Amino acid sequence: MVTPFVSGWESGGTPRLVAYQDIVKxxxxxxxxxxxxxxxxxxxxxxxxxxxxxxxxxxxxxVLACTPVLRTHPNQLSAAISLAYNIGTAGYCRSTVARRFNAGDWRGGCDAFLMWNKAGGQVVRGLDRRRRAERDLCLKELPR
Incomplete structure (x- = not known):
């Protein structure tokens, strides 16, 4: 579930076969x-x-080590792994997303994905789209 979701966000759907510098170099x-x-x-x-x-x-x-509550929630886990792949596992584990999941605030955790739409302090359209897609996945079959 995670691989098809993550594929293409950085490269527009086609892998870039030659190294390049991203928006923050x-x-x-x-x-x-x-x-x-x-x-x-x-x-x-x-x-x-x-x-x-x-x-x-x-x-x-x-991701599972710092948010073990995700173990039985595949949509939220997939969204969290996608976020961690993009912001790093340390960033994810310190994030409001992780804190809210661990507190049982599932909707709040999903909504917190939207906080991570910037690079170099500026909102980036592609990141904003990615965070909205992660949030949408996260909200599917939300635990009660």
């Missing part, structure tokens, strides 16, 4: 992977798929 490749990316790096489509899968697994464990 972080070296990035494929669909938003930053780990170990250097200028001039090139990747294949298959390599991008493997990188993304590994990255999502790498982000899922810390």
């Amino acid at each position: 972080v070296w990035t490749i494929c669909g938003g992977e930053t780990l170990g990316v250097k200028p001039g790096m090139v990747e294949t489509v298959a390599g991008c798929e493997l990188r993304e899968e590994a990255a999502l697994i790498r982000h899922a464990e810390p």
Whole structure:
């Protein structure tokens, strides 16, 4: 569920096979992977798929560690992993999203995704769209 949702937010739906600097000048490749990316790096489509899968697994464990309440809530977990993939697991675990989920405030947690729509202090249209999509997914089959 997470991989199809995350794919394409960073790259407009098509993986970028040559490293580039994102809006805040972080070296990035494929669909938003930053780990170990250097200028001039090139990747294949298959390599991008493997990188993304590994990255999502790498982000899922810390998300579940700091918000164990998500273990039985796949829509909220998928949205949270997508957010953590974008803002980092430390950022996610300190976020209002995580605090509200852990407090049992499911709707408040989902609404808090919308706070993360900026880069370099400025609202970014693509991030705003992504956060709204994550919130929409989060609100599906919301726990009572």
